[in-house]
Amino acid sequence: MNRRKLLKLLGGGAVTVGSGKALYNTQVGYGVVTGTNVTEQDLRPLIAQYMRVDDYRAELDEYAVELSGDTVAVLDGDDVLAERSVTDTTPEEGAAVDAEFDLAGGPVEELVRDVPALRAGEFVVEGAKFDEFFDRIADADASPFSTGATRDGYDYADAETVGAFIGADPADPERVVTALRAAFREHSSYDKPRYVAGSIEDNILFGTVDLRKHFESPVGFEALESGEATGLFCTELTRRANESLHAVPAHEATAPVVSMFVSDTRHKHAYTGVATILREDGKLVMAITFLDYMHSTLYDDLKLTGVLGDGLDAYNSRHRATDIYWHR
Structure with a gap:
């Protein structure tokens, strides 16, 4: 049975379920009637819960720096040239290692200074709307190696593949964010038929029949570019981001x-977190913003951006976080 026939079979019940679900998702649970949202939530415990800062390697011009457990090491290929304890080394001692091997950016100093605090959850979280986020961090004292160390556990997409899909330099994250919005709109859409089928499966059939399988398609970058992907869910848009x-x-x-995978189990929704680690007045600060590629894609699909706005910014009263995953 193809998508068109199944949707026709589902008929009016889908409209009823879809309308009720839309009301439930947009009006209840964000603090409007009850609940909360990301602008009100204490985000630090959610961020710290699943954050790992480990198993990190930064390739530099001549050497590499690795973080593993309590050890920061300088390597030449696989040969260890120097090792220091994260917990027992002062930033000044780390800076001496950086100077000895002429390591640009001071990675050892930065890691021994920041990693213990990150692991202990000793940092301040500052939320920002998307249009403020990159301005906020532009002139700040950023910690690129500590930020990189929090990426532990993620699979990395090939930079050339990403660049081809978004038509922009993947080394410029601000440009990546907006180019992704355009690329998702151009090459795909929000998978509304699969959403309707899933709503009926969950709320009428109570999971006894798998309707979603009739609407599934490949969702990788190559499938998106080729047109093989028939539509994306919020989880898939978030993972590609x-x-x-x-x-x-x-x-x-x-x-x-x-970048993080933000889950709102209350509304069965997922969206994207983007953060960086900063040092300000001797304190560790995590600046963070949130992006919703489902909203930005769906609003464009329905020609509603003029009424509902762009939809990309998710640091607002229409988003809440149940869990913030760093490795999903």
Whole structure:
């Protein structure tokens, strides 16, 4: 049974379920009637819960720096040239190692200074709307190696593949964010038929029949470019965004960022977090913003951007976070 026939069979029940679900998702649980949203939530515990800062390697001009457990090492290929304890080494001692091997950017100093605090959850979280985020971090004292170390666990997309898909330099995360919005709109759409089928499967059939399988298609970058992907869900849009923002190492990007998978189980929704680690007045600060590629794609699909806005900014009263995953 193809998508068109199944949708016709589902008929009016889909409209009823879809309308009820839309009301539930947009009006309830964000703090309007009850609940909360990301502008009100204490985000630090959610961020710290699943954050790992480990198993990190930064390739530099001549050497590499690795973080593993309590050890920061300088390597030439596989040969270890120097090792220091993260917990027992002062930033000044780390800076001496950087100077000895002429390591640009001071990676050892930065890691021994920041990693213990990150692992202990000793940092301040500052939320920002998307149009303020990159201005906020542009002139700040960013920590590119510490930011890169928080990416532990992610699969990286090939930078050339990402660049071809978005038509922009993947080393520029601000450009990646907006280019992804345009690329998703051009090459795909929000998978509304699969959403309707899933709503009926969950709320009428209570999972006894798998309707979603009739609407599934490949969702990788190649499938999107070729037109093989028939539509994306919020989870798939979020994963492609995570991969795109991690295609270039943080210390090689124009602004060091880490991307997160934000889950709202209350509304069965997922969207993207983007953050960077800063040092300000001796304190560790995580500046963070949130992006919703489902909204930006769906609003364009329905020709509603003039009424509802662009839809990309998710640091607002229409988004909440149940979990913030760094490795999903």
